């Protein structure tokens with residue numbers, strides 16, 4: 849039996865976006881950071897992140913997506 853190195857489990861990355869990070873489109877709290885091939889970083893809220901996701905990926909951006917946190921917050925009964 850061979851011991852294989854398993855890939856790193858896909859756990860959620862440590863949140864690196866916080867209240868100070870704001871959507872470039874509307875100023876709401878950002879949950880998605882897009883790093884363009886040029887190195888430019890763009891921040892988007894959940895709404896605009898979803899709206900621009902396809903075109904960002906099409907432009908070759910790498911996305912740091914924390915929009916899961918929005919879903920978690922809702923499922924935890926946050927707000928209501």
Ligand SMILES: [Zn+2]
Pocket residue numbers: 871872873874875876892893894895896897
């Ligand atoms: Zn927005």
